Amino acid sequence: MTSMRKQKSKLNFVQSLPSPNSFGEDTLLIHDKVLIKANSHFASWAHQFTAIYPVKAGESLKNLDYFPHHMKKLVQLSHSYNPRLLTLVVAGGGSVGDFGGFIASILKRGVRLVHIPTTWLAALDSSHGGKTALNVSQGKNQIGTFYPADEIYIVHKILHSQPKSRALEACGELAKIALIDQSKLQGKSWVDQLEVTQGTPQQLLSRFLKQAIASKYRVVHKDPYEQIGHRQILNLGHTLGHVLESFMKLPHGIAVAQGIFFALDWSLKLDLLSKENHSRALNLIKNKLCLFPLNNTPKFKNKRPSVQNARAILLQDKKRKGCHEVTFIFLKDFGKPIRKTVLVDQLIEEAYSQGWIG
Numbered sequence: 342m343t344s345m346r347k348q349k350s351k352l353n354f355v356q357s358l359p360s361p362n363s364f365g366e367d368t369l370l371i372h373d374k375v376l377i378k379a380n381s382h383f384a385s386w387a388h389q390f391t392a393i394y395p396v397k398a399g400e401s402l403k404n405l406d407y408f409p410h411h412m413k414k415l416v417q418l419s420h421s422y423n424p425r426l427l428t429l430v431v432a433g434g435g436s437v438g439d440f441g442g443f444i445a446s447i448l449k450r451g452v453r454l455v456h457i458p459t460t461w462l463a464a465l466d467s468s469h470g471g472k473t474a475l476n477v478s479q480g481k482n483q484i485g486t487f488y489p490a491d492e493i494y495i496v497h498k499i500l501h502s503q504p505k506s507r508a509l510e511a512c513g514e515l516a517k518i519a520l521i522d523q524s525k526l527q528g529k530s531w532v533d534q535l536e537v538t539q540g541t542p543q544q545l546l547s548r549f550l551k552q553a554i555a556s557k558y559r560v561v562h563k564d565p566y567e568q569i570g571h572r573q574i575l576n577l578g579h580t581l582g583h584v585l586e587s588f589m590k591l592p593h594g595i596a597v598a599q600g601i602f603f604a605l606d607w608s609l610k611l612d613l614l615s616k617e618n619h620s621r622a623l624n625l626i627k628n629k630l631c632l633f634p635l636n637n638t639p640k641f642k643n644k645r646p647s648v649q650n651a652r653a654i655l656l657q658d659k660k661r662k663g664c665h666e667v668t669f670i671f672l673k674d675f676g677k678p679i680r681k682t683v684l685v686d687q688l689i690e691e692a693y694s695q696g697w698i699g
């Protein structure tokens with residue numbers, strides 16, 4: 342089923358939630374529980390579905406240990422539906438999207454999938470590109486499928502009713518795409534454009550949302566199944582990011598931002614990135630996107646992973662090559678990420694010297 346699926350999802354930018362009837366007669370909704378309280382119309386909208394499965398968002402939802410329990414319930418809920426007519430609608434942030442997308446890819450050997458991303462991070466990044474995932478022990482996204490949604494609805498009212506902290510989390514992924522994408526708008530790079538745009542993180546996300554989505558698809562379409570390696574550039578900031586996310590339970594986007602600070606400093610140290618572009622990138626992330634490196638704060642130092650913790654998590658990383666190496670994304674210039682194989686030991690030494698692990 343996976344290889345037969347179309348890579349292109351139909352994207353819909355809408356003001357309000359789409360009518361459940363538009364998805365057909367047999368519909369199963371998986372949604373983040375918080376949406377009932379977070380959005381006044383959500384509860385009455387959700388009750389129009391023929392079957393509903395509310396979930397608690399977060400990394401534990403993606404934990405393999407709890408998966409059989411969820412799967413049994415979902416099979417019961419959908420047992421009377423015709424597999425070819427069933428549409429699974431998944432409304433939530435990236436964790437719910439990764440979980441729900443995985444279910445869509447295996448339930449009845451694959452059913453129609455609609456994503457309604459409800460966090461900025463999911464709207465900008467995780468709902469696009471078809472990656473679904475579950476975590477195994479501390480290893481993030483160890484199991485998964487490529488299963489692009491048939492349709493994705495970006496709902497203005499839902500995104501704009503989120504608390505401000507959610508916007509900061511998405512800014513880590515916005516920074517990533519702005520640094521790696523080489524497309525230009527009116528002759529200006531992403532970084533040039535962001536530097537001259539005023540606004541809060543939420544306003545910047547709203548302003549650059551469509552552009553960020555288009556950038557992600559440009560990368561994904563060149564390497565939809567991550568076979569030639571090009572898609573790995575989307576992992577800028579994710580190697581150390583995943584270590585911090587798994588060990589410190591940092592929100593994904595905040596952890597990715599820390600990983601980007603690490604990658605930028607390492608790129609500078611290896612003379613890959615110029616001093617000027619290094620400081621422009623840092624200024625952008627700190628002053629425009631309001632994200633700051635945590636490595637020198639006392640609170641971080643007390644909670645950071647040890648060398649042993651970091652090694653154990655890195656050895657479960659999917660970007661690992663053999664037992665001792667990992668593919669790491671450096672930045673050479675704006676729009677010029679480079680993939681390099683580094684020793685896990687080198688990475689650990691660098692993370693230690695920058696104060697990310699202790």
Ligand SMILES: NC(=O)c1ccc[n+]([C@@H]2O[C@H](COP(=O)([O-])OP(=O)(O)OC[C@H]3O[C@@H](n4cnc5c(N)ncnc54)[C@H](O)[C@@H]3O)[C@@H](O)[C@H]2O)c1
Binds near residue numbers: 437463
């Ligand atoms: N598949 C991919 O390509 C991809 C890419 C990037 C990230 N991810 C995954 O995405 C996850 C991170 O995404 P996330 O930050 O959206 O996580 P999330 O789903 O855990 O949501 C973050 C928080 O926001 C809450 N929330 C969701 N919608 C809300 C709303 N409208 N109003 C108020 N609160 C709301 C959730 O309950 C949760 O507490 C990670 O698991 C990461 O691995 C996947």
